[in-house]
Amino acid sequence: MKHNLILRVTAKTLIPPIIIFALYVQFHGDFGPGGGFQAGVILSAAIILYSLLFGLDAAEKVITPTVARILASLGVLIYMGVGFATVLLGGNYLDYSVLADTQVAGQHLGILLVELGVGVTVCSVMLLIFFAFAGRGRP
């Protein structure tokens, strides 16, 4: 309990910037390096860091495995939903150009939504894998 005090204080100051950086990577991914996969991994790394220092039970209060499971499928649903929305609007599958009035705005909106789906799924699947491994010995 006492021997990791320094790590706890360091991590407490670092976890919020890590989460903000994950959001930056997520939503800046169409202009710079980044995207949904990287952002999801960074966000789940923040929560895994939290659970390494404060225990698995505390981390599972932040995001329970049930919620993570729902989010994992929700991300795939967003991805698929964008694809089918473009089909319904008269384009090909995942042809973003038909999503908005102009082609550029449509591409922009489409890539943002698809990356959001990827980010949500990657983050929650990473957390689920971590929870499954870390919680092996528990009753």
Add this chain to the structure above:
Amino acid sequence: MLAIDLLSWFCLISGGLLGTIGAIGMHRFPDFYTRQHAAGVTDVLSAFLILLGLGLQAGLTLAAFKLLLIFMFLYFTSPGASHAVANAAMHAGLKPMADKQD
């Protein structure tokens, strides 16, 4: 501009030199704690000097601000990581070499 260039190159070279010294120390020292010492002492200042040199090249731009953010991140994590590794070794019962010999 020559003065800034000279200062920036001085920072970059001394930062690189410090990193090299840390790497040599990590390679040559005999046991875990002394190696940890060599790496842990040099790495923050080496990173600071390199980032300062790059920041002087960048001037007052967004890139310099990003370099500052990288420095802040290293400033908090690097000593924390050194502490975590040394603490884990101590906790696992690894004795420093000086204690073993007498």
